[in-house]
Amino acid sequence: MKNKFLWTALVAVLTLSSCGKKEEQQAPQGPAPFPVQTIKQQDAVVYQEYTANLEGQQNVEIRPKVTGFIQKIYVDEGQMVKKGQLLFKLETQTLSQDANAAKANVTAAQVEVDRLKPLVDRKIISVVQLETAKAKLAQAKSAYGSIAANIGFGTITSPVNGVVGSLPYREGSLVSSTIEQPLTTVSDSKVIRAYFSLNEKQLLVFNKTFKGSTMAEKIKTVPPVTLLLVDNSEYNVKGKIVTVNGLVNPTTGTTQFRAEFNNPEAILRSGSTGIIRIPIELKGALLVPQNAVFDQQGKQMLFVVGKDNKVKTRIVTTAGTSGLNFIVSEGLEAGEVVVVEGASKLKDDMEITPQQVKDEAKAEAATEQKDEAADQATDTTVVKKQNPQVK
Numbered sequence: 001m002k003n004k005f006l007w008t009a010l011v012a013v014l015t016l017s018s019c020g021k022k023e024e025q026q027a028p029q030g031p032a033p034f035p036v037q038t039i040k041q042q043d044a045v046v047y048q049e050y051t052a053n054l055e056g057q058q059n060v061e062i063r064p065k066v067t068g069f070i071q072k073i074y075v076d077e078g079q080m081v082k083k084g085q086l087l088f089k090l091e092t093q094t095l096s097q098d099a100n101a102a103k104a105n106v107t108a109a110q111v112e113v114d115r116l117k118p119l120v121d122r123k124i125i126s127v128v129q130l131e132t133a134k135a136k137l138a139q140a141k142s143a144y145g146s147i148a149a150n151i152g153f154g155t156i157t158s159p160v161n162g163v164v165g166s167l168p169y170r171e172g173s174l175v176s177s178t179i180e181q182p183l184t185t186v187s188d189s190k191v192i193r194a195y196f197s198l199n200e201k202q203l204l205v206f207n208k209t210f211k212g213s214t215m216a217e218k219i220k221t222v223p224p225v226t227l228l229l230v231d232n233s234e235y236n237v238k239g240k241i242v243t244v245n246g247l248v249n250p251t252t253g254t255t256q257f258r259a260e261f262n263n264p265e266a267i268l269r270s271g272s273t274g275i276i277r278i279p280i281e282l283k284g285a286l287l288v289p290q291n292a293v294f295d296q297q298g299k300q301m302l303f304v305v306g307k308d309n310k311v312k313t314r315i316v317t318t319a320g321t322s323g324l325n326f327i328v329s330e331g332l333e334a335g336e337v338v339v340v341e342g343a344s345k346l347k348d349d350m351e352i353t354p355q356q357v358k359d360e361a362k363a364e365a366a367t368e369q370k371d372e373a374a375d376q377a378t379d380t381t382v383v384k385k386q387n388p389q390v391k
Contacts, residue, residue, distance in 0.1 A: 030353070031309065031351040031352050031353045032345075032352055032353065033352070033353040033354075033355050034339050034341065034342050034346070034352045034353070034354065034355065035339070035340050035341045035342070035355050035356075035357045036305055036337050036338060036339050036340060036352075036354040036355060036356060036357070037288075037289065037292070037337070037338060037340045037356065037357050038335065038336070038337050038356065039286055039287075039288060039328075039332060039333070039334055039335065039336050039337070039338060040286075040287075040334055040335075041284040041285065041286060041334045042284070042285060042287060043281065043282065043283055043284070043285065044281075044282045044285040044287055044322040044325075044327060045279050045280065045281055045282070045322060046279075046280050046282060046285075046319070046320040046321065046322050046327055047226075047277040047278065047279055047280070047320070047321075048202070048277070048278045048280060048320070049228075049275050049276065049277050049278075050196040050197070050198065050257075050275065050276045050278075051196060051273065051274075051275055051276075052194040052195060052196040052227070052259070052273065052274050052275065052276045053194070053195050053196075053273055054192050054193070054194055054195075054268055054269070054270060054271070054272045054273065054274060055187075055192070055193050055195065055270050055271070056162060056163075056187035056188050056189040056191075056192060056193070056270035057188045057189070057190065057191040057192070057193060057260075058160050058162065058186075058187065058188040059185055059186075059187050059188075059270060060158075060159055060160055060162070060185065060186045060187075060188075061182035061185050062087060062088075062156060062158075062159075062182050062183045062184050062185065062186060063177060063179065063182045063183060064088075064090060064153070064156065064175050064176060064177055064179070064183065065153040065177055066090065066153045066154060066176070066177070067174070067175070067176040067177070068090035068091050068154055068174070068175065068176075069090065069091040069172060069173065069174050069175075070088060070089075070090060070091075070169055070170070070171050070172060070173050070175060070183075071089045071090060071091040071171065072088070072089040072171060073087075073088055073167065073170070073171055074086045074087055074088065074089070075087050075164050075167075075184075076164065076167070077164055077165065077166055077167055077184075078163060078164060079163070079164045080161075080162075080163055080164075081158045081161070081162065081163075081164055081186060082158065082161050083158055083159065083160050083161050084157050084158065085157060085158045086155065086156075086157055087156050087157060087158055087164075087183070087184070087186075088155075088156040088183055089154065089155055089156070090153075090154035090155075090156070090175070091154070103144050105140040105143065105144070106137070106140040106141050106144050108140075109133065109136045109137035109139075109140040109141075110137055112133045112136070112137070113130070113133045113134055113137050116129055116130045116133050117130060156183070158186050159186070160186055160188050161188055161190075162186040162187045162188035162189065163186070163187050163188075163189055163266075163269075163270075164184055164185075164186060165184050165185035165186070165187060165270075165271075166184065166185075167183070167184050168181045168183075168184075169181075169183060187270040187271075189263055189266065189268065189269065189270050190262070190263055190264070191260055191261070191262060191263060192260070192261045192263045192268040192270070193258055193259070193260055194227060194239065194258065194259045194260070194261065194274065194276055195256055195257070195258055196256070196257050196259070196276045197249075197252070197254035197255065197256050197257070198254060198255055198257060199253055199254050200248060200253055200254075200255075203248070203255050206218075209280055210222055215244050215246070219241050219242070219243075219244060222240075222241050222278065223279050223281075224238035224239065224240055225238065225239050225240065225241060225259050225276055225277060225278050225279070226238060226239070226276075226277045226279075227239060227259075227261060227268075227274045227275070227276060227277070228274055228275040228277060229274055230272070230273065230274065235261065235267070235268070235274070237261055237262050237263075237264075238261075239259045239260055239261035239276075240259060240260060241257055241258070241259045241278075242258055242259065242260050243257070243258045244256070244257050244258075245257075257276075259276055282322075282327065285322070285327050286327070286328040286329075286332055286333075286334060287322060287325040287326070287327060287328075288302065288316070288325060288326050288328050288332065288338060289324060289325055289326075289340045290321070290324055290325060290326055291340055291341055292338050292339060292340040292341075292343070293316065293318070293326055294343050294344075299315050300315070300316050300317070300318055300326075301313050301314065301315055301316065302314055302316060302332075302338050302339070302343070303338060303339040303343055303346050304332075304336055304337065304338055304339075305336075305337040305338065305339060305352065305354055308351070309351050309352055309353070309354060310349050310350065310351050310352075311339060311346050311347075311348065311349070311350055311351075311352060312348055312349070313348055314331055314332065315331055316328050316330065316331035316332050317329050317330035317331055337354060339352070340357060
């Protein structure tokens, strides 16, 4: 009887415990916390980026004016040369022989003129014969001068200061004025020109953004531009847009711009590429963290928090980026609250517990200050260990 009573009590206890757990498991949980941010109007800088081709201020193709074999190459690829420096020497032996023959013709024509002149003075022959001889003398001198000039063209010098490009021909190669590739190219790269193009829509935005009645006046108001190199690093010298083609290319529908960068350390090379970044200052822009925006069916969307802490999806239009933020041009107003993280866990009309996040720039600055303080403390500790006398 006693055992039966104990067994009944044990069953009752287990039943009550099981019911408690079920009630505990089925107890409703509160709204989940999500980081949010209140959107404010603030000034921002957005960068318009365009692919650019880099060229030296002067890219001079070196081509021979006469036909001949390359007798000597005096420079190497990548070598710095100065204006007037000797680059190539062409074999001119055949031309020298032609010059000797032409010089002999000049001498013979001069002798004929000298012979006929006293005969004309004594009126033994007509003046016409003397004039004919003088014409032949002038023709012979012209032929000799042309050959002599061609001999001079066999010595090829640099027309500008710059860097020697590739050397596709070697000593002994036969070259002429009709060769497909030049002997080399000398590039003056003290100033590098960056050529980039804007399509018609981009050009329209450019014209609306920068003030001025002419394109020259608009260019003057454009702030200094930066250049991103192929390794995604930023070139340490700012550039300036100096010219814009006055016409739109009917084939490509683009207009070419040219920016110039000083190249004192010869970091930039003619023939390379980069990305031109034009800064545009925006007043009163709406900035939204990029993490808050997600793509759905080709549209950019985010979650907006209502007064009842329930979220709703909102389609927005962005106009570029500024740092780690999107610049929202349509679909959002100042003062609205958006969810900045965890959008994949949300759905419309879901209630959340909003948690305001700090301003990103201030948070980064505070983090940098903490890191600097930690580094200084570490350095001080190391110095004290190495020098116990230091306090």
